[in-house]
Amino acid sequence: MLVGVPKEIKNHEYRVGLTPAAVKEFVSHGHEVIVETLAGDAIGFSDEMYQQAGATIASTAEQVFEQAELIVKVKEPQPNECKMLRKGQTLYTYLHLAPDPTQTELLIASGATCIAYETVTDDRGGLPLLAPMSEVAGRMSVQAGAHYLEKAHGGSGTLLGGVPGVAPGKVLVIGGGVVGTNAAKMALGLGADVTILDRSLPRLRQLDDIFNGQVKTVFSTVDAIEHYSSKADLVVGAVLIPGAAAPKLLNREQIRAMKPGSVLVDVAIDQGGCFETSRATTHQDPVYVVDDVVHYCVANMPGGVARTSTMALNNATLPFGLALANKGPKQAMLDDPHLLNGLNVHEGKVTYKAVVDALGAQLGFGYTPAKEALAG
Ligand SMILES: NC(=O)C1=CN([C@@H]2O[C@H](COP(=O)(O)OP(=O)(O)OC[C@H]3O[C@@H](n4cnc5c(N)ncnc54)[C@H](O)[C@@H]3O)[C@@H](O)[C@H]2O)C=CC1
Ligand SMILES: CC(=O)C(=O)O
Numbered sequence: 001m002l003v004g005v006p007k008e009i010k011n012h013e014y015r016v017g018l019t020p021a022a023v024k025e026f027v028s029h030g031h032e033v034i035v036e037t038l039a040g041d042a043i044g045f046s047d048e049m050y051q052q053a054g055a056t057i058a059s060t061a062e063q064v065f066e067q068a069e070l071i072v073k074v075k076e077p078q079p080n081e082c083k084m085l086r087k088g089q090t091l092y093t094y095l096h097l098a099p100d101p102t103q104t105e106l107l108i109a110s111g112a113t114c115i116a117y118e119t120v121t122d123d124r125g126g127l128p129l130l131a132p133m134s135e136v137a138g139r140m141s142v143q144a145g146a147h148y149l150e151k152a153h154g155g156s157g158t159l160l161g162g163v164p165g166v167a168p169g170k171v172l173v174i175g176g177g178v179v180g181t182n183a184a185k186m187a188l189g190l191g192a193d194v195t196i197l198d199r200s201l202p203r204l205r206q207l208d209d210i211f212n213g214q215v216k217t218v219f220s221t222v223d224a225i226e227h228y229s230s231k232a233d234l235v236v237g238a239v240l241i242p243g244a245a246a247p248k249l250l251n252r253e254q255i256r257a258m259k260p261g262s263v264l265v266d267v268a269i270d271q272g273g274c275f276e277t278s279r280a281t282t283h284q285d286p287v288y289v290v291d292d293v294v295h296y297c298v299a300n301m302p303g304g305v306a307r308t309s310t311m312a313l314n315n316a317t318l319p320f321g322l323a324l325a326n327k328g329p330k331q332a333m334l335d336d337p338h339l340l341n342g343l344n345v346h347e348g349k350v351t352y353k354a355v356v357d358a359l360g361a362q363l364g365f366g367y368t369p370a371k372e373a374l375a376g
């Protein structure tokens, strides 16, 4: 199969779909790989390294999209990329369709087979292709929060760890999954006072064990969110209902009641955000202030540490990517229900229920089960 890797074009996005080591794996399985020039250059993966791994270098994205049968990317395709996709071609990348009607319409119109990293599942109820980036974003959320708590960056001037004689800052993590656990680890490492809210009691039990009682675990209710956010210096939004638009857990009034100079980091922004006042920002212009609360809502946080993130992402995406290339996308998905769960759009049909629930009525499309869509 001919596998194509275009250069990412989202704002300050330096990750790349395949590392040279991953290219070598595809080539050793008998596939051809075409990589857009400079696709990995910013993070130390030069065109020469890709050539040594067996790839051919293309001078434009158009060449990659025109030739490749399987396109491997990182971020959701931007409008001009969507327009280059076609029927018979498979796109393997993050999509986050539920909060994004424009992209959804363009992918439906393309006729392509679109597999979303974030909805591929595993045997333990996890999301194995989202997890590595959630680990990164969770860890970064506390770094970002600590930075913007500094006075010169708009914050209240609070040091999360405190010092002897001065109490530490309070960190509230809403959602105790992968992002939330990694945020809590970092916050705890800095010496902050950490509370995690989740609406899953089994998860709260696990967190209590993982952190050996060093973080407070609280069942997530409207009341708990209101109470703990009003006392917090940093709130990390880390909830997820897979594939669906994020629930809004803090409204404008509750945000107004927060301490002046406190910081909200809405990691769930890629699914539309979990705070009423959140809107997606970029690494170039990451924050804005509403009612004296600093909002950090970067939708591609791992892009900020693109070298670590690319390697972590490739570790997870490679086995499924190889299956897609080795067996052909249709057979690979029919053989593996977890990969099939990644299918969001196929030949104009939307195959992921939560995307239909979020956008079907607005855009006028219904739900087609993935197996039915693949049967044609
Ligand atoms: N902005 C960015 O760059 C990135 C964003 N993300 C996003 O971060 C979010 C979280 O991802 P993961 O941690 O991997 O998900 P996860 O599935 O591991 O964890 C989500 C947790 O939220 C909990 N939850 C759901 N509704 C809740 C509520 N009302 N109150 C409290 N907890 C609730 C669930 O029980 C679960 O424990 C997702 O939207 C993901 O797409 C992930 C990576 C990068
Ligand atoms: C998951 C995601 O949105 C990212 O890694 O950019």
Ligand SMILES: [Mg+2]
Residues within 6 Å of the ligand: 255, 256, 257, 258, 259, 260, 291, 292, 293
């Ligand atoms: Mg206020």
